[in-house]
Amino acid sequence: xxxxxxxxxxxxxxxxxxxxxxxxxxxxxxxxxxxxxxxxxxxxxxxxxxxxxxxxxxxxxxxxxxxxxxxxxxxxxxxxxxxxxxxxxxxxxxxxxxxxxxxxxxxxxxxxxxxxxxxxxxxxxxxxxxxxxxxxxxxxxxxxxxxxxxxxxxxxxxxxxxxxxxxxxxxxxxxxxxxxxxxxxxxxxxxxxxxxxxxxxxxxxxxxxxxxxxxxxxxxxxxxxxxxxxxxxxxxxxxxxxxxxxxxxxxxxxxxxxxxxxxxxxxxxxxxxxxxxxxxxxxxxxxxxxxxxxxxxxxxxxxxxxxxxxxxxxxxxxxxxx
Amino acid sequence: xxxxxxxxxxxxxxxxxxxxxxxxxxxxxxxxxxxxxxxxxxxxxxxxxxxxxxxxxxxxxxxxxxxxxxxxxxxxxxxxxxxxxxxxxxxxxxxxxxxxxxxxxxxxxxxxxxxxxxxxxxxxxxxxxxxxxxxxxxxxxxxxxxxxxxxxxxxxxxxxxxxxxxxxxxxxxxxxxxxxxxxxxxxxxxxxxxxxxxxxxxxxxxxxxxxxxxxxxxxxxxxxxxxxxxxxxxxxxxxxxxxxxxxxxxxxxxxxxxxxxxx
Numbered sequence: 001x002x003x004x005x006x007x008x009x010x011x012x013x014x015x016x017x018x019x020x021x022x023x024x025x026x027x028x029x030x031x032x033x034x035x036x037x038x039x040x041x042x043x044x045x046x047x048x049x050x051x052x053x054x055x056x057x058x059x060x061x062x063x064x065x066x067x068x069x070x071x072x073x074x075x076x077x078x079x080x081x082x083x084x085x086x087x088x089x090x091x092x093x094x095x096x097x098x099x100x101x102x103x104x105x106x107x108x109x110x111x112x113x114x115x116x117x118x119x120x121x122x123x124x125x126x127x128x129x130x131x132x133x134x135x136x137x138x139x140x141x142x143x144x145x146x147x148x149x150x151x152x153x154x155x156x157x158x159x160x161x162x163x164x165x166x167x168x169x170x171x172x173x174x175x176x177x178x179x180x181x182x183x184x185x186x187x188x189x190x191x192x193x194x195x196x197x198x199x200x201x202x203x204x205x206x207x208x209x210x211x212x213x214x215x216x217x218x219x220x221x222x223x224x225x226x227x228x229x230x231x232x233x234x235x236x237x238x239x240x241x242x243x244x245x246x247x248x249x250x251x252x253x254x255x256x257x258x259x260x261x262x263x264x265x266x267x268x269x270x271x272x273x274x275x276x277x278x279x280x281x282x283x284x285x286x287x288x289x290x291x292x293x294x295x296x297x298x299x300x301x302x303x304x305x306x307x308x309x310x311x312x313x314x315x316x317x318x319x320x321x322x
Numbered sequence: 323x324x325x326x327x328x329x330x331x332x333x334x335x336x337x338x339x340x341x342x343x344x345x346x347x348x349x350x351x352x353x354x355x356x357x358x359x360x361x362x363x364x365x366x367x368x369x370x371x372x373x374x375x376x377x378x379x380x381x382x383x384x385x386x387x388x389x390x391x392x393x394x395x396x397x398x399x400x401x402x403x404x405x406x407x408x409x410x411x412x413x414x415x416x417x418x419x420x421x422x423x424x425x426x427x428x429x430x431x432x433x434x435x436x437x438x439x440x441x442x443x444x445x446x447x448x449x450x451x452x453x454x455x456x457x458x459x460x461x462x463x464x465x466x467x468x469x470x471x472x473x474x475x476x477x478x479x480x481x482x483x484x485x486x487x488x489x490x491x492x493x494x495x496x497x498x499x500x501x502x503x504x505x506x507x508x509x510x511x512x513x514x515x516x517x518x519x520x521x522x523x524x525x526x527x528x529x530x531x532x533x534x535x536x537x538x539x540x541x542x543x544x545x546x547x548x549x550x551x552x553x554x555x556x557x558x559x560x561x562x563x564x565x566x567x568x569x570x571x572x573x574x575x576x577x578x579x580x581x582x583x584x585x
Contacts, residue, residue: 056417059576075573077419085417091410093336100335107328108418152414 008070010035010160010191011055016064018050018215025050027215028064037186039202039209040195047215048195049088052164055193056085069160081109084158086149088165088195094138098148099124101137102155109156123151128177142169150178160191167201179204211314218314235279240265240299244272250289256282269298325420329428337398337436349394349440350447353385357448378452379460379531386445386464387471387521392498394437395476400494402429402480403572404487412577422572430480430565434472441468463528467521474517474557477564478502484571509543517560519546520553527553 010033018025026047042048053059054066057073057080066072071079093101099120106116124133127147132140137148146169153161166182167175182205186192196202202209211218241247248260251274261273276282290297360381406412406425415421442465449457449464475498482497483490506518513519523546526535535541546553 056413058413058416080417080419080421083417085413087410087413089410091412091414093409093411095336095339100332104328104332105414105418107332108325108415108421108424110325110419112324113328 007035009033009067010038010069011193012065012067012070013054014065016054016061016066018054018059019062024215025059026054026212029212029215029217030064031210031217031220033210033220035191036208037182037192037206038194039206040193040212041197041199041202041209042195042212043197046197046213048197048212049164050215051212052085052162052193052195055162056083081156082159084153084156084161086153086161086163086166088168090145090149092137092140092145092148094136096137097134098129098137098140098144098151099133101148102152105152106155111156120151120155123155124148126154126181127151128174143171143174146170147174147178150181154181154185158190160193161185162193164195165197166194167196167198175201175204213314218317235276237274237276237279237282238299238301239272239274239297240269241272242296242298243293244270246293247289247295248272248274250293251282254285256285325424326428326431329424330432333428333432337432345397346436346440349390349437350444352393353382353390353441353444353448354451356385357381357451361451361453373532373534374452375454375456376532376534378454379525379529380535382445382448382452382460382464383467383525383529383531385448386441387467387525388518390441390444391437391468391471392475392502394440395433395472396479396491396494396498398433398436399430399476400479400483400490401487402426402433402490403483403577404490407487407577416577423569426480426484426569426572427565430476433476434469437472437476438469441472460529463525463530466528467524470524470554470557471517471521474521474561474564475502477561477568478517481564481568481571484568484575487577507544513544514546514556515560517557519544520556520560522546523548523553524550524557 011031012033013029013031016029017027024047029051040048040051050059054061055068055073057076060074068079069082073079073083092098096104099117102120102123103113103116106120107113111119121133124130127150129144129147129151132144137145140148146166150163150166153163161182163182167178170178179201182192182194186206192205194202194205207222208220209223210220239247244262248262251257251260256278257274257276259275261275263271263273265271274282289295403412403426406415415425418424445461445464445468449461452460454460478497479490479494482494486493502516502518506513506516506522522541522544525531526545527550536545546556
């Protein structure tokens with residue numbers, strides 16, 4: 001992701017570390033991202049929320065510097081006009097109507113009341129809250145609250161949208177609709193940072209992602225770029241056949257596998273998991289063994305191109321398992 | 323300025339709940355209730371030269387500008403930051419241009435208006451029970467004192483709430499008892515920076531309860547010297563300092579948007 005910029009980078013982290021007492025939030029992250037859409041991926045407790053709080057200036061780095069759109073986000077009203085933030089938690093005023101809440105937040109941007117109301121109405125319509133916008137938030141379902149949160153984040157048309165688990169609590173239709181809203185923003189030139197621990201949520205919006213765990217940035221780039229980093233890693237093949245023990249013995253005797261593991265599927269069938277760095281040789285030899293020994297292979301799965309596979313591999317590297 | 327009005331309008335719409343309206347009536351009713359009880363059950367040991375003007379002036383001063391106003395703003399401005407943090411709405415406001423500044427200022431102004439109106443409503447009816455002839459003079463003086471008391475104490479409690487948001491109410495009560503209740507009576511330089519020290523001087527000047535106040539050894543050493551404009555300037559200065567400090571603290575502290583469990 002290194003390229004020359006004619007405009008300030010979207011975000012720039014220089015050796016950023018954030019400590020909560022003795023607890024590490026993020027650990028020595030250095031990163032420069034051009035404008036665009038990125039998924040921030042990591043398990044719970046990985047440091048996603050800390051990273052987002054550093055981006056919006058709510059946290060001060062213990063070490064290092066953070067710049068967003070070329071500016072320090074701490075106490076920066078100018079930058080706050082260009083950022084929209086949707087936190088993972090609710091924090092909505094239950095006695096207010098969704099429309100009044102979004103209108104008020106727009107007024108805090110200095111927008112005149114009538115214009116703010118008009119804009120808030122448009123945004124509530126955009127997120128599918130046409131029917132519920134005039135009801136108190138206390139009467140909202142979780143999905144409606146999530147939509148309202150997204151509405152307040154996009155209402156002032158920010159250049160950068162920072163979203164923390166924006167699709168949680170939404171039903172499948174809601175997810176599809178909100179994903180479409182986010183895609184449209186990206187298509188119209190907006191930048192997005194979307195944090196989630198659900199891979200397909202990010203994949204549905206963007207193919208560029210940052211993977212963090214334990215406060216460290218494990219990888220960044222597109223899925224293809226990260227795959228290139230992983231070409232030397234063992235490929236895992238999962239085989240379901242009539243005699244997995246015999247097949248395991250054959251594979252090991254030929255020295256084509258780094259590891260072989262027998263396990264049971266949820267249906268009770270025995271599965272053979274093979275990790276190999278010589279995927280080509282393995283693929284060439286396997287049909288011969290099947291033919292020579294009369295084995296019947298019911299199913300064979302290899303690592304696919306989903307982010308889940310990348311995530312699993314990177315997590316294993318991070319833990320020192322690969 | 324429109325942002326301040328928007329924040330005030332928003333705060334008003336939020337506090338227009340049954341609970342908060344009930345509290346307003348409880349606050350307004352407090353001096354009325356006490357004054358009514360005094361009227362119904364007169365002091366048993368009152369002497370023949372009992373000065374009812376002095377008595378009622380001091381009683382109303384304690385009931386309205388001291389207790390009602392302080393209690394009113396304490397309920398609103400003490401937990402101003404804590405409530406936003408607890409219900410996790412802080413980050414929505416903190417990510418707006420100067421959002422925290424306007425939020426605190428809006429809450430402050432609304433709290434002052436809320437407490438002042440309750441105090442003045444209570445004062446108006448409580449004075450009926452006094453049976454004094456100089457009711458109008460007392461009302462004008464006490465109403466002005468109520469406004470100044472609300473303005474000053476709201477700033478004090480906003481500051482205490484910014485310093486200790488997690489135990490805001492407790493620290494506000496401790497501050498009121500320790501600083502305003504005790505230190506303000508200590509005849510030393512420290513009592514000059516208390517709100518109560520200035521309010522007492524304004525009370526004596528505007529309500530003119532009688533010479534008994536200055537003759538009283540407790541009050542004599544703890545009344546500010548100088549004309550009332552000086553005392554008002556002191557209050558304005560103290561209020562400005564408290565408000566500015568509260569704003570600085572709220573801006574400088576890290577009030578995390580994430581829960582403790584969210585890293």
